Amino acid sequence: MLEEEQVALFLASRLIARGNKGTLALTIMIIAMVFVNLIFLPSIIAGVVVLFNQQTIDYSYANLVIEPKEGALLIAKPGTLVEKINRIPGVAASTPRYAAGATIVYKGKSTTPLVIAVDPDREPEVMKVHTGIISGDYLSGSDTGQILIGTTLAGDREQKVERTPTLGGVDVGKTVEVTFRNGVTKEFRVKGILKTGTSLIDNNAYISRRDLAGVLGVEDPANQILVRTQETGNENAMRLLLMQYGVQEQIWTWQDKSADFLKSIVGSFDIINLISTVVSLVIAVVVIFIVIFISIVYRRKQIGILQAIGIDRRIIIKSYIFQAIFICACGTVAGCTLLLAVLQYLAVNPLVFPGGPVAPLLEAGLVIRSIASLFIVALIAGFVPSWLTTREEILAAIRG
Amino acid sequence: MIRAEGLSRIYGRGSVEVRALDGVDVEIRKGEFVGVMGASGSGKSTLLHLLGLLDRPTAGTLVIAGTDVTALSERERTLFRLNRLGYVFQDYALVPELTAEENIYLPSKVRGMTAKECTLACRDILALVGLKERYNFLPGEMSGGEQQRVAIARALVNNPALLLADEPCANLDSRNSVLILDLIRKLNRELAQTVVMVSHEDWHRKYFDRVIYLQDGKIVADPGGNGPGSTG
Numbered sequence: 001m002l003e004e005e006q007v008a009l010f011l012a013s014r015l016i017a018r019g020n021k022g023t024l025a026l027t028i029m030i031i032a033m034v035f036v037n038l039i040f041l042p043s044i045i046a047g048v049v050v051l052f053n054q055q056t057i058d059y060s061y062a063n064l065v066i067e068p069k070e071g072a073l074l075i076a077k078p079g080t081l082v083e084k085i086n087r088i089p090g091v092a093a094s095t096p097r098y099a100a101g102a103t104i105v106y107k108g109k110s111t112t113p114l115v116i117a118v119d120p121d122r123e124p125e126v127m128k129v130h131t132g133i134i135s136g137d138y139l140s141g142s143d144t145g146q147i148l149i150g151t152t153l154a155g156d157r158e159q160k161v162e163r164t165p166t167l168g169g170v171d172v173g174k175t176v177e178v179t180f181r182n183g184v185t186k187e188f189r190v191k192g193i194l195k196t197g198t199s200l201i202d203n204n205a206y207i208s209r210r211d212l213a214g215v216l217g218v219e220d221p222a223n224q225i226l227v228r229t230q231e232t233g234n235e236n237a238m239r240l241l242l243m244q245y246g247v248q249e250q251i252w253t254w255q256d257k258s259a260d261f262l263k264s265i266v267g268s269f270d271i272i273n274l275i276s277t278v279v280s281l282v283i284a285v286v287v288i289f290i291v292i293f294i295s296i297v298y299r300r301k302q303i304g305i306l307q308a309i310g311i312d313r314r315i316i317i318k319s320y321i322f323q324a325i326f327i328c329a330c331g332t333v334a335g336c337t338l339l340l341a342v343l344q345y346l347a348v349n350p351l352v353f354p355g356g357p358v359a360p361l362l363e364a365g366l367v368i369r370s371i372a373s374l375f376i377v378a379l380i381a382g383f384v385p386s387w388l389t390t391r392e393e394i395l396a397a398i399r400g
Numbered sequence: 401m402i403r404a405e406g407l408s409r410i411y412g413r414g415s416v417e418v419r420a421l422d423g424v425d426v427e428i429r430k431g432e433f434v435g436v437m438g439a440s441g442s443g444k445s446t447l448l449h450l451l452g453l454l455d456r457p458t459a460g461t462l463v464i465a466g467t468d469v470t471a472l473s474e475r476e477r478t479l480f481r482l483n484r485l486g487y488v489f490q491d492y493a494l495v496p497e498l499t500a501e502e503n504i505y506l507p508s509k510v511r512g513m514t515a516k517e518c519t520l521a522c523r524d525i526l527a528l529v530g531l532k533e534r535y536n537f538l539p540g541e542m543s544g545g546e547q548q549r550v551a552i553a554r555a556l557v558n559n560p561a562l563l564l565a566d567e568p569c570a571n572l573d574s575r576n577s578v579l580i581l582d583l584i585r586k587l588n589r590e591l592a593q594t595v596v597m598v599s600h601e602d603w604h605r606k607y608f609d610r611v612i613y614l615q616d617g618k619i620v621a622d623p624g625g626n627g628p629g630s631t632g
Contacts, residue, residue, distance in 0.1 A: 007509050011495075018497035018538065305493040308454055309507050309554065310482025312475070394454045398493070 007311075008318035015299075016323055024327070027291045031331025031374065034284040036339050038370040039362070041276045045269045046361035048353060052265060053254075055355050058128040059201045061254040062094075062226035063235050064242070069249050078222035081247070082122070085227055088245050090238055092230045093125035096222035098212055103179040104153075104167060104205060111165040113153050115178065115205045117212035117221070126228040129194065129206065136172035136192030143208050147176060147188035150202035151195040164203065178205075184215045197355040225249075285377050292324050292381040296389060303389045304397025313390035317383060324382025328374050336367075401562065401594050402428040402451065407460035409446050409617075420446040422617035423460065433588040433595045435608035443617040444598045445566060451596060452487045452564045453477045465561040482511060486555030488565040492547040494539040500526060500550045501535040508557045525553040529583060545576030552583060556593070563587070565597040569604070581607045 016024065057063060066085070068075050075081060078096040085094045098117040103110055120139035124130045129148075130138040139146055155166025170176060172190050179185040188207060196202055213221055229238045235253035242251055296303070306316055343360055350357035389397055409421040421443045428434050436444045449455040450462060453469055462469050465484055472480060481487070494503045504522040513521065526532050529549040539547050548568055555563055565584060569577035585607050587593045597608070605611055613621035 003510075003512060007506070010509065011506065014495075014502060015497045302495060305489070306495070306506075307478065308452070308481065308487055308489075308493070310478055310480075310485070310558075311506065311510055312478050312482075315510065395449060398454075398489075 004312070004315050005318060008315045009322055011315070011319040012322035012326065015319070016326055023295070027295070027327050028330045028334055030287055030291060031284075031328055031378075032334035032338050034280070034287055035332055035335025035370060035374060036342065038277065038280045038284060038373065039335075039339055039366060040342065040360065041280075042273050042366055043360035043362050044351065044358065045273050045276075046363055046366070047358040048355075049266055049269055050361050051353065051355050051358050055196070055198045055201075056258050057232065057254050059132070059196050059198050061252075061257045062126050063229040063232060063254055064227035064238060065252045065254070065257050066094075066225040066227065066242075066247065067250045067252065068223055073223065074218065075222045075225060075249055077220070078225060079220055081249070082225060084245070085225065085242065085247065088242060090230050090234070090241060092228040093122070094225050094227040095119055095122040095126040096209065096220075097123075097224040097226060098209060098216075098221045099224060100181055102181065102205075104149075105177040105179070106167040106170045106174065109155075109166070109168040111153065111167060113150070113203055113205055115180075115207060117207050117209040119209055126226050129196065129201065132194045132196035132201070133192045134195045136190065138192055139206065139208050141208075143191065144211055145186070145188055146191040146208070146211075147178070148192045148194050148206040149176070149190055150204045151193055152199060152202040153205060154190075154193050178207075180215050182216060186211070186215055197353075199354070281373055281377075284374060285380075288324075288328070288374070288377045289381040289384075292320075292327070292378070293385045295323075296320055296385040300389050300392075300397050301400045303386065304392070304394050304399075307390060307394050308398060316390050317386045320386035321379060321382035324378040325375065328378035332371055332374060401430040401432070401465060402426070402596075403461075403463045404450075405461050407447070407450060407462055408458045409443075409450060409455065410458040419617045421450065421457070424614075424617070424619055426612065426619060426622065428594065428596060430594055431588070431592040433585065433607065433609045434597070435604060435611040436596060436598045436614065437600060437602075437605070437611055438614035438620075440600070442614040444600075444614050446617070447614065448564055448566050448596065448598050451562070452485055452566075453481050454487075482507060483558060484561045486552075486558070486560035486563040488548070488551050488555050488563070488568045490567040490570045492539065492544070492551045492571075494547055494550055494554070496539050499536050499538055500531060500542070500546075500553075503539070503550055504554045504557050507554060511558050521557055522553075525557050526550075528556075528587075529553045543576070544572050545579055548572060548576070548580050549583060552580070552587075556587065561594065563593050563595045565595065567598050567600065569599070569601065577601075 066075065075096070082094050082096055085091055096119060099114055101112055102115040103112045118139070120143060121141040134151065139148060149167065149170055152164060153166055154170045155168045157169030167176065170190055172193060174190050175187050176190060177185055177187055194202060209221060213219055229235065235255065239251045239253060303316055307313060343362065346360060350359060404424055404426045407421055407424040408419065411418040411420055424447065436447055438444045450457050451464070457470060467480065469477065469480060498506065501522045504525060505518045508518045508521050523532065523535065526535050529552055531546060531549055531553070534542060534546060542550070569580050572580060581604060584595055584597065588595050610623065612619055
């Protein structure tokens with residue numbers, strides 16, 4: 001190590017080791033708090049985004065959505081296509097669906113939700129809608145005339161004001177009347193009530209495709225095939241693979257299908273995140289700067305004396321930069337410890353969002369960026385005041 | 401050793417101009433122990449600050465140990481202070497977080513000595529000022545007299561050409577003042593150390609080889625000098 005740095009380090013180490021411990025601890029604690037502040041909210045938002053993405057996959061679109069060829073209303077031979085898709089490497093499972101609007105009436109109250117016809121036996125291999133049953137049971141392959149109602153759609157008898165149209169509090173075992181777009185009306189017995197936490201899903205109704213075939217007068221009706229891939233994240237590659245395997249229908253990734261909605265949600269979160277990060281960074285800059293600035297101003301006389309006895313100002317500046325870096329490093333370590341403790345607590349007591357429990361997502365990039373930001377701030381906070389003080393007239397500094 | 405010609409230090413301008421030092425000519429020979437005395441505001445501290453390169457003269461030339469210090473850059477002045485000057489402050493001016501030895505160690509280390517050389521030099525100089533056993537004490541654990549002796553040791557560790565002391569006994573009781581003055585006198589005699597010391601205590605005169613009296617920024621008496629007010 002260079003001579004100057006050695007002396008600066010010597011000076012810094014002694015000033016830290018023998019300086020005021022209380023002030024040092026407080027400074028480190030402040031930096032730790034700033035560090036937690038920099039990371040906590042963005043990691044919560046990242047957790048919410050992950051939850052939202054996962055729910056989109058689990059309850060709405062799986063990884064890939066296959067739709068009829070352009071101009072067609074239905075997928076031709078969906079059963080055969082599902083078998084074919086399931087044999088493609090990287091595909092975990094797939095299931096056909098038919099989604100269309102219908103009018104549901106219960107005790108005089110009517111609403112027009114999305115009614116999704118599913119294969120009850122295949123569906124759980126691809127989607128997690130079945131896990132959302134809070135009352136009654138999920139559909140079975142042999143079911144006819146049975147319907148699952150989302151909790152939002154089912155409504156609440158006690159609720160006087162409804163934000164969205166509901167059936168006013170339908171329960172398991174009750175009968176609802178469903179009128180499809182072709183004008184056919186059929187009675188269904190409510191077999192279960194669903195609650196997934198995803199508002200779009202909880203406003204849907206689910207029946208079996210067997211029932212729908214009878215209503216539409218079409219054998220094996222499907223306008224969607226949902227595909228669950230073995231890995232999430234390689235949807236674009238899987239789409240190409242499906243095309244290479246001869247799937248001629250339109251193939252969309254879950255990101256494509258939820259693009260606008262996802263973009264608006266994630267975009268909003270990004271704005272919140274950006275504002276939070278900028279505010280946290282400004283707080284970090286100001287707090288660290290003030291704390292280190294005060295510490296240096298307090299030692300203004302000492303800096304003057306060091307210069308008076310022939311210590312080069314570069315050594316003095318470096319010693320304060322080393323001190324700032326040390327304090328920042330300790331603050332970061334304390335901040336990491338604090339953050340881990342908070343994460344540990346949240347793992348046991350998760351934050352419950354409408355979509356479900358949210359675990360903060362600690363992204364390495366965010367942590368590295370935050371640490372880097374703090375160190376840059378510390379460098380500036382160590383440099384600027386010591387630079388200013390050493391630029392002063394020595395006598396002025398000595399006189400304080 | 402020191403030659404100052406027309407040395408002036410003026411603060412402010414126009415109607416608020418203060419001539420703290422007004423065209424001082426002075427020469428100090430190697431090995432002299434010179435006292436600078438005068439009333440408060442006479443310019444004695446200003447003279448010492450200029451000799452110690454803590455301030456720049458407004459006018460005049462100042463040559464110390466053959467170097468025209470008025471022509472030095474800031475960095476050269478710092479190096480000159482480190483290598484050629486030793487400065488003892490009125491209030492000791494030790495770094496409170498450093499032990500006696502570390503306070504002395506710092507300038508010797510900056511000068512480029514190895515850690516071992518520094519430690520040896522520190523111990524030797526502490527022995528010289530009678531604080532060998534207190535090398536590991538922090539300033540706060542020592543008396544005022546002891547702190548001032550550490551400050552003197554720090555000023556001497558790099559074998560300066562000139563030792564400058566700004567009222568080193570001002571904060572000490574008479575017993576400790578005598579100790580410090582005896583020490584400086586001893587260093588002057590045994591090491592042939594040139595010393596310029598500012599004092600306002602009349603009884604200090606007996607320690608000096610020569611006393612320069614200042615009044616209103618001018619030398620009014622300099623028995624033993626060659627400039628104005630000199631009798632020698």
